[in-house]
Amino acid sequence: MSGQARAAVFLGDGTYEVREFPIPAAPPGGAVLKVEAVGMCGSDVMQFHGQKHVPGECSPVVPGHEIVGRLHEVTPEAAAGWGVAEGDRVCVDEIVKCGRCRACLACGGGLCSNLHLYGYTMGPDHEGGLWGGYGEYMRLLPNTHVMKAPDGLTAAELTVFEPLANALNWVSSVRVGPGDTVVVQGPGHQGLLCAAAALARGASQVVVTGTGADGLRLKTALELGVHHVVDVDAEDAVARVGELTGGRMADVVMDLTPVPATVRTALDLTSMSGARVALAGLKHFTPVDGLLTDLITLKNMSVQGCAGSTPAAMEQAVRLLADRPSIARTMAGTHVTLDTVEHGIALLERRAAGEDAVHVSLVHGD
Ligand SMILES: [Zn+2]
Ligand SMILES: [Zn+2]
Structure with a gap:
């Protein structure tokens, strides 16, 4: 050649x-x-x-x-x-x-x-x-x-397809399903695809949070079909998710931000029993200040680290893009x-x- x-x-x-x-x-x-x-x-x-x-x-x-x-x-x-x-x-x-x-x-x-x-x-x-x-x-x-x-x-x-494969792998590992309220913190492309993956798995309510600088990304989240977006610079995410769930809070929180503080918010956003938290956003090896593990214990919470994908998740991702090409076009x-x-x-x-x-x-x- x-x-x-x-x-x-x-x-x-x-x-x-x-x-x-x-x-x-x-x-x-x-x-x-x-x-x-x-x-x-x-x-x-x-x-x-x-x-x-x-x-x-x-x-x-x-x-x-x-x-x-x-x-x-x-x-x-x-x-x-x-x-x-x-x-x-x-x-x-x-x-x-x-x-x-x-x-x-x-x-x-x-x-x-x-x-x-x-x-x-x-x-x-x-x-x-x-x-x-x-x-x-x-x-x-x-x-x-x-x-x-x-x-x-x-x-x-x-x-x-590649970040979507990660997202499908992660929503599966935190068992997202029908009836669930899922909050995704961090509307980068990986976070937005987690929201799309949660919708594809039948989550009943998907909420994406971002900052005041994330206008384009939160707009894209709505185009993907998420139910609500929250600008955390303008409103309190915990209070808003409380309102949206009648006080029950989220069944699943997926953290994809690059800042440690949202790990604490994730624990506050969860419901009282059996919630799952996916930690997928890397924090540059910075510790999380003021982490209260008692919340994890008292709420019977599962905290799942999420990195990478599997061959099965990649196959799902490519099939999902064939079924819903709008995800790829929107993203x-x-x-x-x-x-x-x-x-x-x-x-x-x-x-x-x-x-x-x-x-x-x-x-x-x-
Ligand atoms: Zn990558
Ligand atoms: Zn080998």
Whole structure:
């Protein structure tokens, strides 16, 4: 295979450069993807600044783990095993397990000891260098989990499959269901998709809270179909949820903000018996001031840490986008190119003057 592909390489010090790599050949049993679009997320920003949070993460790196593209070269083994052909548009699961280690062979899983994550664990010096969605092409290893993308959505719209898979995994782990009032704190793209996932699971009332700076995001929450939004700078979230539930309070609170204080609010927002709290927003390892664990005890509350996704949740996410493409369209947000990655980072860090976006994707040219 000849030709060159461009890729953004994050250097880990708050800078990046666009480098050229030869378009790679498929690894044995794997494939080569022509990346069309990749979602940008908060963990990309951490990588940009060299903050590591994933096992085996390397820096510098070609980041990008919310990957949608067309299969450019497919080995016969991958075609048979994955049920795909060259030219198919696919969503790529970032997690690649070896399938051979003790954890992989044990029922119920555990952490694979040879785990690879696209966009994190293989650097620009590793076998051809293109292992993340910020490259125009990338290699796919034989154990990759890919799903054919539904028709009718653009590649940029489809990139929300990855945060939607997280959201579906998390609403499942806190058992959201019909009859539940669910409060989502933090209307970033991951929070908004948690609200969409709670609605998809049949929650009876979904409330999203944000700050006065979140106008666009709260408006988007309403477009997704949530029942109420609360601007916590203008009104007291606990009092408002009290009103909305006739004093019963929430069955499930999902915390997705980057600030520790909302963990305390989450405990106050819950009902008196059997509520579930999902902690999904990372707080930069800052402790929570004034945490009253007695509330957890007295309310018989379950507190669930939520990180990442599963292959089953990814399949649900892609199917949900096929059934309800409006989720992807509503969440599409804006996009940047390889030449304007810096602007995407600024949007994610919310320092792009006068501009906000519910989601940012990097779209590669033809
Ligand atoms: Zn992500
Ligand atoms: Zn393994």
